[in-house]
Amino acid sequence: MEMQRTIITVVGKDAVGIIARVCTCLSENNCNILDISQTITGGYFNMMMVVDLSNSSKQFMEMRKELHDLGEKIGVEIHVQSEEIFNKMHRI
Amino acid sequence: MISISEVLETNKMIEQENFDVRTITMGISLLDSADPDVDRMIGKISSKIERCAGDLVRIGDEISAELGIPVVNKRISVTPISLIGGQLRSEADFVRIAEALDTCAANTGVNFIGGFSALVAKGMTPADEMLIRSIPAALSRTERVCSSVNVGSTRQGINMDAVRLMGQVIRETAENTADRDGLGCAKLVVFCNAPDDNPFMAGAFHGVTEPDVVINVGVSGPGVVKAALEECRDADFEELCEMIKRTAFKITRVGQLVAEEAAARLQVPFGIVDLSLAPTPAIGDSVAGILEEIGVEKAGAPGTTAALAMLNDQVKKGGLMASHYVGGLSGAFIPVSEDQGMIEAVEEGALTLEKLEAMTCVCSVGLDMIAIPGDTPAATISGIIADEMALGMINQKTTAVRLIPAIGKTVGDSVEFGGLLGHAPVMPVNRFGCERFVSRGGRIPAPVHSFRN
DSSP: OOOSEEEEEEEEEOOTTHHHHHHHHHHHTTOEEEEEEEEEETTEEEEEEEEEOTTOSSOHHHHHHHHHHHHHHHTEEEEEEETHHHHHHHOO | OOOHHHHHHHHHHHHHSOOOEEEEEEEEOOGGGOOSSHHHHHHHHHHHHHHHHTTHHHHHHHHHHHHTOOEEEEEEEESOHHHHOTTOOSHHHHHHHHHHHHHHHHHHTOSEEEEEEEEOSSOOOHHHHHHHHHHHHHHHHOSSEEEEEEEEETTTEEEHHHHHHHHHHHHHHHHHTGGGTTGGGGGEEEEESOOTTOOSSSSOOOOTTSOSEEEEEEEOOHHHHHHHHHTTTTOOHHHHHHHHHHHHHHHHHHHHHHHHHHHHHHTOOEEEEEOOBOOOSSTTOOHHHHHHHHTOSSTTSTTHHHHHHHHHHHHHHHHHTTOSSBOSSOSBOOOSTTOHHHHHHHHTTOOOHHHHHHHTTSSSSEEEEEEEETTOOHHHHHHHHHHHHHHHHHHTSOEEEEEEEETTOOBTBEEEOOGGGOEEEBOOOOOSOOHHHHHTOSEEOOOOSSOOO
């Protein structure tokens, strides 16, 4: 699996500084953000980032845990997944 | 680039609609483990299984974490044990093999191991018969071992001697595990046209046409299909079918991805993806729920068989293109105890054993996880098996029977297994007997393969 491209999704109640906190965490670990998109529906914040973890100082599983813990701290749900599952499901 | 709506759609399926990969099943050939000495045979079996499947659970969990999708079960299927037990001397030897398989399952961390099986569509070898007679003891002394017996096929007809024997074996297995509501019977399947590459328990075994080791994957997703259909409540069949196909495609693609990854990381060939819609007792993860969404008031109401036939066919049409190789059972499962909607349909009187039998004509796999009164005679169980086998034989499809005689219980009571196996209300069985039919012995000949009109 090409683990370079990773999808990070952040879902939760909208609040000030969510993107900043996630981006800070990524930059501290040398993860490059390739794309960001977000929507707010019914007061709920949905963000998706496409991230390159290939130069990250941490392994995939470590980053996954770190972001998960960050999400718990700031009250949002953060998922870290290989892009592959979305490509397989939505692209022929 | 993938869009945010696509990402959110996938994650909604996983988080809210119970989408998961039901099982990664590693098939392992034990043809090289035969030995006249049972201790040496156990040694060979254990070392082969633990060598091949040592990393199965770890890698399954790793793929699950990376993709963000639950891989619920990691399992093992092995060569039907009767095929390698030709030199064993007694039923007790077969029970020891079952116990060894149970230990291997525990050591590798898988929750089930299938293949305590015999293939006897045309006749039984002494080893086949010893294995079958050892099933009640084997299933009462093991936790993770699953057993299956193929008693018929379209090419060979139905072995009625084996059908009669299985009626007795099912009763005895229920009696031996009566303290656990007959749990042993939940791990025992009687088949017609059993596939060699089925990843789903309790009927999985590693057929002789398979390679040494192989990875098969079973997907699931009744909840996803139901949620998709909720969006087209007023649509006609054309639109409805299109939606089922699309959804099945998406589900199966993920199964294909998981299968490819598991095969590559375990350095084992990829076998097949099984396209079955496998329900769980979780709310919303129900095949009955889909049938009700299609428009019948309760599963079992008039229209149910047609709705199920359509559903089953669209799932195949959507799934076939999504996987490199499709196999196993590939169809909608209609187990009673494992499907909350089916349980409710039985409890409310909408669904009967006879209607379930009709439904098995158009989907996989058979009369599955059905609790029957504890005083049901063995001959009646054999009669029910014979009927179901006949459906499979004539219609050239897999059919199966997994009945649980609820010892000491009757209609109005229920049995409780917990977990994925769920609970089941005891269903009434036709009270007229078939003793003389079942006692005839011999075989029902294979049907004609031409003159299909």
